[in-house]
Amino acid sequence: MNSPVMRRVLAGLAAAVLAVIYVPLILVVVNSFNTSKVFAWPPPSFTTQWWVRAWESSGAREAVWVSVRVALIATLIALVLGTMASLAVQRFTFFGKDTVSLLIILPIALPGIVTGVALKNAFVSVMGINLGFWTIVVAHATFCIVTVFNNAVARLRRLGVNLEEASMDLGAHRWTTFRLVTFPMMRSSLLAGGLLAFALSFDEIIVTTFTAGEGIQTLPIWILQNMFRPQQAPVVNVVAAVLILVSIVPIWLAQRLGGDEGVPAAH
Amino acid sequence: MAASSPGYRKRLASLLAPPMLWLGVAYLGALAALFLTSFWTVNAFGTGEIEQVWNLDNYRALFTISVYRTITLRTLAIAIGVTVIDALLALPIALYMAKVASPRARKWLVIGVLMPLWASYLVKAYAWRGLLSDAGPVAWLLRPLGLDTPGYGLTATVITLAYLWLPYMILPMYAGLERLPDSLLDASADLGARPWLTLRRVVVPVLWPAAVAGSIFTFSLTLGDYIAVKIVGGANQMLGNVVYDNSGVAGNLPFAAAVAAIPVVIMVVYLALVRRTGALENL
Numbered sequence: 001m002n003s004p005v006m007r008r009v010l011a012g013l014a015a016a017v018l019a020v021i022y023v024p025l026i027l028v029v030v031n032s033f034n035t036s037k038v039f040a041w042p043p044p045s046f047t048t049q050w051w052v053r054a055w056e057s058s059g060a061r062e063a064v065w066v067s068v069r070v071a072l073i074a075t076l077i078a079l080v081l082g083t084m085a086s087l088a089v090q091r092f093t094f095f096g097k098d099t100v101s102l103l104i105i106l107p108i109a110l111p112g113i114v115t116g117v118a119l120k121n122a123f124v125s126v127m128g129i130n131l132g133f134w135t136i137v138v139a140h141a142t143f144c145i146v147t148v149f150n151n152a153v154a155r156l157r158r159l160g161v162n163l164e165e166a167s168m169d170l171g172a173h174r175w176t177t178f179r180l181v182t183f184p185m186m187r188s189s190l191l192a193g194g195l196l197a198f199a200l201s202f203d204e205i206i207v208t209t210f211t212a213g214e215g216i217q218t219l220p221i222w223i224l225q226n227m228f229r230p231q232q233a234p235v236v237n238v239v240a241a242v243l244i245l246v247s248i249v250p251i252w253l254a255q256r257l258g259g260d261e262g263v264p265a266a267h
Numbered sequence: 268m269a270a271s272s273p274g275y276r277k278r279l280a281s282l283l284a285p286p287m288l289w290l291g292v293a294y295l296g297a298l299a300a301l302f303l304t305s306f307w308t309v310n311a312f313g314t315g316e317i318e319q320v321w322n323l324d325n326y327r328a329l330f331t332i333s334v335y336r337t338i339t340l341r342t343l344a345i346a347i348g349v350t351v352i353d354a355l356l357a358l359p360i361a362l363y364m365a366k367v368a369s370p371r372a373r374k375w376l377v378i379g380v381l382m383p384l385w386a387s388y389l390v391k392a393y394a395w396r397g398l399l400s401d402a403g404p405v406a407w408l409l410r411p412l413g414l415d416t417p418g419y420g421l422t423a424t425v426i427t428l429a430y431l432w433l434p435y436m437i438l439p440m441y442a443g444l445e446r447l448p449d450s451l452l453d454a455s456a457d458l459g460a461r462p463w464l465t466l467r468r469v470v471v472p473v474l475w476p477a478a479v480a481g482s483i484f485t486f487s488l489t490l491g492d493y494i495a496v497k498i499v500g501g502a503n504q505m506l507g508n509v510v511y512d513n514s515g516v517a518g519n520l521p522f523a524a525a526v527a528a529i530p531v532v533i534m535v536v537y538l539a540l541v542r543r544t545g546a547l548e549n550l
Contacts, residue, residue, distance in 0.1 A: 006462040007367050013359035014376075020356070021383055021433065024394035027404060031397060039397035041404040085286040092279045100283070103290045111491025111530040113507040114298075117514050117523050121304055122297035125317060125520060142294055145286065174278070203387045205494055206507070210514060223389045227396070227498065237397075240390040247385035251378060 025244050032241035037234050054238035063222035070133070070218060071201035074140035078197045079190060081141070082148025087182075090156035107143040115143065116210030123211065132213035139211040140204060144197035151193030155186050195250055305524035317521060325525035335509070339529055342505045345425055346489040350482045352429040353436040357481065361437050362470065365444035366452065377441070384434050392498045395427040399499060423499040431495065432488050436481035443477025444470070479544045486537060490530035506530055 032050055034043035054060060085104060089097055107115050119139050123129045163185070167177040205220040212221060223239060226232040305325055310318050329335050364376045383391070398405050399416050406416040417423055447470070455465040493507025506529055513523035 003456075003462050010359055010363040010367055014363035017356050017360040017433075018376075018379060020430070021380070024391065024398055024430065025383065025386060027398065028390065028394045036402070038402055039400050039404075040402040041407045081286040081289055084282045088279055088282040088286075092275070092282075094279060094283075100287070103295070104286070106290070107294060109487060109534075110298075111487055111507075111534065113491045113493060113510045114301075114527045114531055117510050117520075117527050118294075118297040118301040120514055121301050121520055121524065122293075125304065126297075126300050142289070145290065199385055203389075205389055206491065209494075209511065220387070220389050223387075223393070224494065224497075227389075227393060236393065240387070240393050243387045243390050247382065247387070250385050251382050 028237065029241045029244055032234075032238045034234075034237075037230060039237075050234040050238045054235045054242075057235055059217070059222060059226075060219070060235065060239055063217045063219040066133070066217060067202050067219040070136050070140055071198045073137045074144050074201045075194050075197040077137075077141035078144035078148045079194050082145045082193065082197075083152055083186070083190060085145070086149050086152035086156055090153055091161070104146050104149050108146055112206035113210075115139075116207040119207065120210040130213060131211060131216075133216055135211045135213065136208055136216065136218065139207050140201040143204075143207065144201055147196035147200060148190065148193035151189040151196070152186060155189035156182075159185055195253060199250055301524045301527065304521050305528060307521045309519050309521060325522045328522065329525055329529070335526070338504055338506060338509060341421070341503070342490060342507075342530075343533065345421065345428065345505065346486050348425045349428045349432060349489050350436075350485045352425065353433050353481065353485050354440075354478050356429070356433055357436040357440045357478075358474070361440035361444055361474075364437075364441050365447070366449070380434050380437050380441075388431060389494070389498075391431055392427055392495050395423065395430060396498050399423050399426070419499050419501040421500065421503055423501075424496045424503065424505075427495045427499045428489050428492065429485075432485045435484035435488070436478070439477045439481040439484075440474060443474055443480075447473045476544045479541045483538070483541065487530075487534055490533060 031039055031043070033046040033048065034040070035045045035047045036043060082104075085100060088094075089100055116139075119135070119142070120131070123131060123135050129135065159182075163181055164177055167181045168174070172180065203220060204218075205224060208218055208221060209224075212218065217225070219239075223236055226236050304317065306321050306323065307317050307319050308322060308324055310316050360376075360380070364373055364380075368376055396419075397403055399418065400406070401416065401418070403416065409415055417426075451469055452465060455469045456462075460468065491507060493505055493511050496503055496505045496508065506526060509526045510523045513519045513526065
């Protein structure tokens with residue numbers, strides 16, 4: 001394994017795989033300046049007009065705003081529920097602990113269409129609710145809990161209970177201990193988990209198509225609906241390029257936060 | 268901290284109740300309702316209204332109408348293809364990251380593999396729609412070699428899904444290999460094994476559970492997807508398309524529910540099969 005030939009072969013193959021990962025993304029960014037509307041390659045010439053049109057596209061801007069609001073509320077719910085579940089699992093012993101962990105993973109472990117159609121059926125047929133903004137939020141919160149939970153559990157396990165016990169031995173009540181000892185030590189892991197939850201929600205498309213109301217467009221839905229329209233394709237391409245460039249931000253943030261798990265869960 | 272004291276129980280209950288009401292009652296309830304719905308039918312007038320009469324018509328249709336068998340097998344074949352391609356692509360880079368790269372390079376490689384996970388799903392599928400288009404880069408690259416872009420179809424679907432889920436295969440493989448002590452590789456080499464033999468006899472047995480763990484992701488994600496095939500799959504349909512198309516206003520929600528049971532059954536069978544490999548501890 002350590003022979004120089006093997007090392008070089010592996011390095012070459014690894015570089016090739018990295019190229020496979022990145023070349024398509026780079027091409028999308030380059031193509032956003034392509035004058036051709038059909039991704040003609042090599043580009044006949046370059047233009048910034050699609051960027052101007054995308055900036056002026058009110059549909060895209062509204063969709064971004066919807067996505068941001070959905071993701072923020074879903075993340076907030078996931079933070080509260082995920083933190084509670086992580087404390088229960090890590091600081092208590094009880095029968096059925098594994099079932100709790102399993103239940104939290106289930107919404108992302110099951111194929112997306114299953115969660116999507118199950119929630120749609122529950123909203124529309126069982127509860128008689130019209131699909132709209134809040135049905136998306138509820139659906140997203142359901143599969144976002146796991147990212148917060150995973151990060152918080154990993155942190156709580158690593159922290160141990162010594163400091164919490166010391167705090168209570170010194171006379172602090174449970175709530176004071178949580179507020180002044182446990183929570184500050186969990187904070188960066190909750191930020192990392194919340195960041196993942198936000199990204200997961202912002203990007204989700206499959207469950208969203210099942211649970212979004214008629215007039216509501218999240219950004220992924222806007223992209224999907226406009227992708228097949230020849231007139232809109234270049235604008236979609238600019239939005240795609242922006243999303244690629246923006247995706248560098250959370251990675252940079254996650255590195256700085258030093259979250260326990262930098263892996264976004266499957267959606 | 269006595270586990271039986273009333274205060275302990277009360278605190279546990281208050282922490283556990285909200286998440287369990289959300290997931291245990293609402294979400295599991297929705298899944299149960301979906302399962303029950305699959306035994307009902309819509310009325311014959313095509314208004315999409317559900318009649319709560321218990322029968323097995325939906326499941327009978329799934330088994331007897333050949334198009335659904337075709338779609339199920341096609342979806343399964345796509346999932347297998349995607350998993351195999353991802354495993355083959357992930358092996359060299361995971362091996363390089365875990366066993367060859369310097370700690371500094373390793374850190375950057377992990378970031379490099381993680382970054383695309385943050386890039387939007389749709390953007391990545393859209394990228395391949397562009398890449399594989401008739402005038403696109405793949406055609407431009409391959410035509411001088413006498414080849415051509417595969418165009419939009421099943422090949423494009425497999426390529427796109429494999430691209431989408433590749434990080435989910437690389438990361439467990441990398442984590443599995445990182446646990447493999449270097450001394451085992453050295454010992455194998457000292458005992459005279461050539462690199463290829465070491466790979467086959469030392470690395471692969473350690474890698475297997477990790478690869479299976481990755482395959483759970485690639486399998487489940489592929490079975491649950493219907494967007495990629497819409498974007499690059501031409502007229503082809505996967506199970507997800509049948510579920511989605513039947514869940515609409517004019518559709519047949521009970522039938523959609525029955526179709527949605529197929530990927531669940533496949534995943535349960537798959538998980539039962541791979542339990543023995545120890546892959547579930549690798550997740």
